[in-house]
Amino acid sequence: MSGIWGNKFKISIFGESHGAAIGVTIDGLPSGLKINLNNIENEMERRAPGRNSISTSRKESDKFEIISGFFNGYTTGTPLTAIIRNNDKKSKDYLMLSHVMRPSHGDYSGFLKYNGFNDYRGGGHFSGRITAPIVLAGAIAKEILRNKGIEIVSRIKSIKNISDEEIDICNPPMDKLLLLKNKGLAVLNDENASLMKEEILNAKKQGDSVGGVIQCIINGLSGGVGEPFFDSLESTIAHLAFSVPAVKGIEFGRGFDITKFNGSQINDEYYYDGEVVKASSNNNGGIVGGITNGMPISFNVAIKPTASILKEQNTVDIKEKINTKLAIEGRHDPCIVQRAIPVIEAISAIAIAELI
Amino acid sequence: MSGIWGNKFKISIFGESHGAAIGVTIDGLPSGLKINLNNIENEMERRAPGRNSISTSRKESDKFEIISGFFNGYTTGTPLTAIIRNNDKKSKDYLMLSHVMRPSHGDYSGFLKYNGFNDYRGGGHFSGRITAPIVLAGAIAKEILRNKGIEIVSRIKSIKNISDEEIDICNPPMDKLLLLKNKGLAVLNDENASLMKEEILNAKKQGDSVGGVIQCIINGLSGGVGEPFFDSLESTIAHLAFSVPAVKGIEFGRGFDITKFNGSQINDEYYYDGEVVKASSNNNGGIVGGITNGMPISFNVAIKPTASILKEQNTVDIKEKINTKLAIEGRHDPCIVQRAIPVIEAISAIAIAELI
Amino acid sequence: MSGIWGNKFKISIFGESHGAAIGVTIDGLPSGLKINLNNIENEMERRAPGRNSISTSRKESDKFEIISGFFNGYTTGTPLTAIIRNNDKKSKDYLMLSHVMRPSHGDYSGFLKYNGFNDYRGGGHFSGRITAPIVLAGAIAKEILRNKGIEIVSRIKSIKNISDEEIDICNPPMDKLLLLKNKGLAVLNDENASLMKEEILNAKKQGDSVGGVIQCIINGLSGGVGEPFFDSLESTIAHLAFSVPAVKGIEFGRGFDITKFNGSQINDEYYYDGEVVKASSNNNGGIVGGITNGMPISFNVAIKPTASILKEQNTVDIKEKINTKLAIEGRHDPCIVQRAIPVIEAISAIAIAELI
Amino acid sequence: MSGIWGNKFKISIFGESHGAAIGVTIDGLPSGLKINLNNIENEMERRAPGRNSISTSRKESDKFEIISGFFNGYTTGTPLTAIIRNNDKKSKDYLMLSHVMRPSHGDYSGFLKYNGFNDYRGGGHFSGRITAPIVLAGAIAKEILRNKGIEIVSRIKSIKNISDEEIDICNPPMDKLLLLKNKGLAVLNDENASLMKEEILNAKKQGDSVGGVIQCIINGLSGGVGEPFFDSLESTIAHLAFSVPAVKGIEFGRGFDITKFNGSQINDEYYYDGEVVKASSNNNGGIVGGITNGMPISFNVAIKPTASILKEQNTVDIKEKINTKLAIEGRHDPCIVQRAIPVIEAISAIAIAELI
Incomplete structure (x- = not known):
């Protein structure tokens, strides 16, 4: 596959950053699923650019149109397709980038793969913009999960060297975590948030960028979910996570x-809490043998610093076949960790919708 | 899917630790691929238990029989199936484990998934033993890669808190790394190796276990390999890596x-080395935008401490529905990192055979 | 799967007859494939309704928009998506049909499957209109095949009891068959064409319908194509053919x-024609053991009479739970065999693009 | 894919006629399915050769061994693999056939595909023998269906020009059809059976062969089964049917x-039979719009005359590159229609297990 993923909750993604539109088809949805379009809009808004000082100034409304599979407020059970038109695109920013390769971007590897036929404008199919349809599909997956009492929340665990406080992943503070959706930076401790914001703005001022780590918690998922040998929940989430541009690592539980540690220190011991089997620690992040054991799921994802920076870098011009220097003008996020949060939640929701 | 993986280099895996046999079918092999059975045997031997003092005393010959798809020394192009009979199994060791759940093992999550019908003997389908057919399939994938000049090597990066020396992943020391295949522990620096061995034997003495980190290097892979959006090389390797029992994290490049770091510090800048485009650093581990850029691939995998330990642990008896204590007798590795190395190489080889 | 098909030439189809749009995503296209949009338009036009007296009066321009994967006249190698807006829809024609089930239509079986949530307007996702994106995908597949010298032609073999003349499937008359693209009915013998047209108009006059048999010829396909055991060329074509509404049978060669006949009468004997192996008969239709043998491919497809007829029929009203009678007004083809021809060619092109 | 099929009831098939073994892995089985091994043995016996005067004299016990996924009489939920060792093989019969191509066999097309590396002995992977694991997988699928009240029966509809009596496919005579399992030829009318047997023995005497048509009935399947657009029940059954060597056509209902006929004559009108919706005719064979409507399923499959005949035929020697003549000695069925019956039932059971 490539732009198509899944067996049960199948998604087929398409589009380029500066093409006519981007979008996604979801295949395998049950019929009769009520979908609240506001919920989708809210998720889209969380990812959308241009929302504050630490984000790119590209303003995309990310307005979607559902063109199939949805009738009178409910899914029909046939493929649901949504498209998002590309509006605020400034392709002239990118003309030079068809032959001057941005370091740590997909430009050069994509050039090798597609023999120069890929749409280089705005990163084309490799743009972070292609995560918008992922968020849309995730929002629909979340509707399915919500009906089953499953909740997904994420937070910034660290930006560069600044970490937020640790949380108890046996009993994650769901109330606090849910409130993060309304904050500029999804950080529990406000002091830490300030320090992180400062770090980001500092990078921005210098034409530079920073990365960070996102922690994702899935609560309410029952035990027994996962399809080893190959389709463990860890494999499924990891597969999707590494589709997201800028993700360079993933770890479950303590990772x-x-x-x-020694096994005796780190094994998660079971006990009966009344009738219910629980574990007294959750170092495996709720997944053992590839299958959920009923504890909350926790995993971390490493997001690299935005590759596009204003600071001058060395690189190559593949047309002239010479070494050159590049300062990427355009409008870029100094840090995409915050905007990546709804994407990581989306891929988690999709992974679970695939396996439950 | 679950026991079946892949589209081009498809594998279908089967078997339980104490059943009649374990094995694998490879579907999609080209016809006319010469296979040297010695190469397969060598790979199997690297993973096999009972080879030295730091491994379990279970002695499996891991003797395989190819029963289809192989004729006169060459693949036929039809499905190749190999089976490995289970011989030295002591199922009585495991009778109690059908209802007393081993902490951090797949017992309890598997019980929830399979409603108690899974073969609990020796971990059944969730046993590390099921990685033997993975190594076999990987050995065949390696034959394909060898013909294309692609080499895969791995080493122990750390055991508990003891790390081996760093290597240059722009120019990995392939000669030294290849020699590791003949060492008891695949560690570059002999002093580090001694310290690690000590740590492992110490854990063994105490009926405990330790884990570690494996680094895998893939050399000779050309640029342009990977199938975004969903089947990036990172996604493909990560998917398979998390199928391996005990893997809890994966990171590519610097991860x-x-x-x-700031983007300006960590971006991999390109330059012309004669006619060839290279990068002056390799913090992305040779994969950008999900596609190889021609630099060596490097990734790390976290292997947790062996879950089965002799030390007494708290757990539950799901038949009696009571809390209980468990000391796992049997024959277990105090550390499976060394034996996991050929498995990680195998999944790398399979991932690449799928995508090239 | 369901709306998604294929591993190499993957298609993801979506849309309802009276929804906002229908369309298709093609995933797995090579980059750098030159696409002549006129060729696609011509294929769309062949299928489009309202072209002559024997077709429905619904006038769809079937104007498509390619919204991704296509840049400067060439495929980019990323998913290509095309959408077709629905314009001339008269949904009020269909209100009653949400509960009065049309005989031999997907209404009732779809109601059972989708629990009443399917879009009933115009047949929704089950409408013959959904074959328009199939034709579009087929037109792109044909561009790939044309570059390899593979040609696909089809003709009406029979309408009701009127058959056209037999052709030699060892040496199909390609020149004559190619000319059929310009005829109102794709029939070799003009007298037969007149009789068939009469039969169709006669059915139309009576508010009735007729069906027929299409023969499809694929010329220029080399031997060795097909992936047994399961993905023989016959399996692949048949799978797609039975996705087309109204197809009730398929047979290859003499079928x-x-x-x-006896084996001795019907086996296709081989001989050397110079250096080339040929068969002196082609009763297997060019496919033996699921793989092409180098002879032209020939298969027949049975198209049932249009299910929607004006003539009053008995049926049920599932809202009132009573027996009732139904005369389907709307605008329907008295015979869809002619319009099904480009669809059958399209699925053939897609099947071959998948397997070569 | 190729040797692997399915998403829910996945099968992975392997083996060559004269290799060590043939077999199948079933992936996706529920845990806790009770399997009666006698039922499997009975199905295997129905397909096995050497049972009477109209069959080959090759005597295969078709004894299978389940080596995984089955524990204490129940499925475990992990992949179930069964292998069948090849015993009574006379490979010397086949030495010449590596270069002298049998007409209407997969020899030549397989040679082109596999570049001469395929195992030519006994037809290798293309032998009808590979249907034994299909029957085995089908027997397990039947256990699932039996628990849901679904029954599959088949009969010989015709041998050469001799047809058996028609049956009512609105109300198939299940009692009579079930009794056919015990007859030498699965024919309702004994006189017709005698004539067919005569025809077969006559062909045998002349070193020739005959084919025929099998009708398969599936009773008890509820409405709403099938996954359009692409995975209609018709597509799914047809895909598998054309994997069976010798199948050259399939048609559903009246096909x-x-x-x-005119639409008004052939449409299946609905009516209420008490609370239940039924159709007063079943010309669509129980499938409309690709989905079951609750009526019995009926489809016909055309089985060509056995390609291997003793009678001398013209063909080519691809080693010598000359025209030659061939009389196939060996042990071959003069007619495989009877032995194909359990295979057709098996693929039907697998198709339904995939879709329900």
């Missing part, structure tokens, strides 16, 4: 940190 | 560490 | 007729 | 015959 890489788990390797620093 | 989580990349979030600690 | 059902082959059962009337 | 090709339906084209001889």
Whole structure:
């Protein structure tokens, strides 16, 4: 596959940043699912650019049109397709970029793959903009999960070297985490948020960028979900996560940190809480043997610093076949971690909709 | 899917640890691929248990039989199936484990998924033993890659808190890395190796276990490989990596560490090395926009401490519905990092065979 | 799957007859494929309704817009999506049909499947109109095949009891068959064409309908194409053919007729024609063991009489739960065989693009 | 795909006629499905060769071994694999056939596809023998269907020009049809059976072969089954049917015959039978719009005369590159229609297990 993913909750994604439109088809939806368009709009708005000082000034309304599979407020059970027209595009910004390769961008690897036929304008199909349809599909997946009492929340765990406080992933503070949806930066501690904002604005001032780590919590998911050998919940989430541009790492539960402990220190011991089996720690992040054990799911995702920066960098011009220098003008986020949050939630919702 | 993976290099895996046999079918192989059975045997031997003091004493010959798709030394182009009979199994070790759940094992999550019908003996389908057919399929994938000049090597990057020396992932020391195949622990620096061995034997003595991090390097892979949006090389490798029991994290290039830097510090700048485009750093691990850029691939995988330990742990008995204590006797590895190395190489080889 | 098909030439189809739009995404196209939009328009025009006296009077321009994957006249290698807006729809014609089930239509079976949430207007997703995106995808597949010297032609073999002349499927008269694209009815013999037209107009006059058989010839396809065990060329074509509404049978080569002969009479004997292996008969229609043998492909498809007729029929009203009678007013083809021809060619082109 | 099929009831098939073994993996089975091994044995026995005078004298016990996914009489929910060792193989019969191409066999098309690396012995992967694992998988699918009250029966509709009596496919005579499992030829009318047997033995005597038509009835399947646009029940059954060697046509309900009627004559009108919606005719064979409407399913399959015949035929020797003559000695069925019956039932059971 490539632009198509899934067996049960199938998505087919399409579009280029500066083409006519981007969009997604969802195939395999049940019929009769009530969809509140406001919920979709809200999710789209969370990802949309141009919302505040730490984001790009490209203003996309990300207005979507559902053109099939939706009738009288309910899904029909046939493929649901939504498209988002591209409006505020300034393609002339990008003419030079068809042959001057931006470092750490998909330009050069994409050039090799597509033999120079890819739409280079605005990153084309590799633009972060293509995550808008992912958020849309995720919003619909969330409607399915909501009906089953499953909730997904995410937060910024760190920006550069500034970390937010740790949370208890046996009993995640859902109330607090849900409130983060309304904050400029999804950070629990306001002081940490200020420091992070400062770091981002500082990078912006210098024509530079920063990255960070997102933690995602899935609450209310019952045990027994996951399809080993190959389609464990971890494999499914990771597969989708690495489709998101800028993701360079993923870890479940304690992740890489788990390797620093002895088994006896880090194994999650079970006990009966009344009739219910629980674990007294959740270092595996709620997934053992690829299958959920009923504890909350927790995973972290590493988002690299935005590749496009104003600061001059060395690179190559593949038309002239010479070394050159590049300062990327355009409108770019100094940090995309905040805008990546609804995307990470979306891929989580899609992964679970695929497996439950 | 679940036991079936892939579109081009398709694998279908089956078997339980204490059933009659385990095995794999590879579908989509080209016809006329010469296969040297010794190469497969060598790979199987690298993973096999009972090879030294830091491994389980279960002695499996892991002798395989190819029963289809192979004729006169060459693949036929039709499905190739290999089976490995299970011999040295002591199922009585496991009778109690049908209802006393091992912490951090797939027992309880598997019980929830399969309603108690799963084969609990020796971990059944969730046993690390099921990685033997993965290694076999990987050995065949490696034959394909070898013909294209692609080489995969791995090493132990750390065991618990002991790390081996860093390597240059722009120019990985392939000669040294290839020699690791013959060492008891695949560690570059012998002093580090001794410290790691000590750590492992110490855990063993205490009936405990340790984990670690594996680094995998893929050299010789040309640029342009990967199928975004969804089937990036990162997604494909990560999907398979999280199928391997005990993997809790994966990161490409600098991974989580990349979030600690500014874009200007960490972007991989391109330059012309004669006619060839290279990057002066490789913080993205050779994959940008989900597609290879011609630099070596590097990724790290976190392997958790072996879940089965002799030390007594708290857990539940789901038959009696009571809290209980468990000391897992049986024969278990105090550390499976070394034995996981050929498995991680195998899934890398399979991922690339799928995408090239 | 359902609205998504294929592994190499993947198509994802969407839309309802009276929704906002119908369309298709093609995933897996090579980059750099030159596409002549006129060729697509011509294929669309062949299928479009309202072209002559034997067709429905619904006038759809079937104007498509390619919204992704196409840049400066060439495919980019990323998903290509095209949409066709629905214009001349008269939904009021259909209000009653949400509960009065049209005999031999998908109304009742669709009601059972979608629990009444399907878009009943104009047949919704089950309308023959959904074949328009299939024709579009087929037109693009044909561009790929044309570059390889593969040609697909079809003709009406029979309408009701009137058959056209037989052709030699060892050496199909390609020149004559290609000319059929310009005729009102794709029939070789003009006298037969007149009789068929008379039969169709006669049915129309009586508010009735007729069906027929289409023969499809694929010329220039080399031997060795097909992926047994499961994805034989026959399986692949048949799978897609039965997606087309109104298809009730398919047969390759002599098909059902082959059962009337002895093996010695009907086996296709090979001989050398210079250096080239040929068969002296082609009763297997160019496919043996699921793989092409280099002879032209020939298959027949049975198209049932249009289910929608003006003549009064017995049926049920599922809202009132009573027996009732129905005369379907609306605008319907008395015979869709002619309009089904480009659809059958399209699915053939798609099947081959998938397997070569 | 190729040897792998399905999304829900996935099968992965492998093996060559004269290799070590043939077999199948079923992936996606529910856990806790009770399987009666006798039922499987009975189905295998129906297909097995050497059972009477009208069959080949090759005697295969078709003894299977389930090596995974089955524990204490129940499915575990993990992949179930069964293998059948090849015993009574006389490969020397086939040595010459590596270069002398049997007319109407997969030899030559397979040679082109696999560049001469395929296992030519006994037809290799293209042998009818590979249908044994299909029957095995079908027997397990039947266990699932039986629990839901779905029954599949088949009969010989015709051998060469001799037809059996017509049956009412609105109310198929299930009692009579079920008894056919115990007859030498699955024919309702004994006189017709005698004539057919005579025809077969006559062909055998002359070193020739005959084909025929199988009718398959599926009773008890509820309405609403099928996944258009692409995975209609017709598409799913047809896909699998054309995987079976020797199938050259398939038609649902009245099939090709339906084209001889007017819509008003052939549409299936609905009526209320008490609370239940039924159709007063079943010319669509229980499938409308690709979805079941609650009526019994009926479809016909054309089986060509056995390609291997003793009678001398013209063909080519691709090693010598000359025209030659061939009389196929070996042990071959003069007619495989009877032995194909359990195979057609098996693919029907698999198709339904995939879609329900």
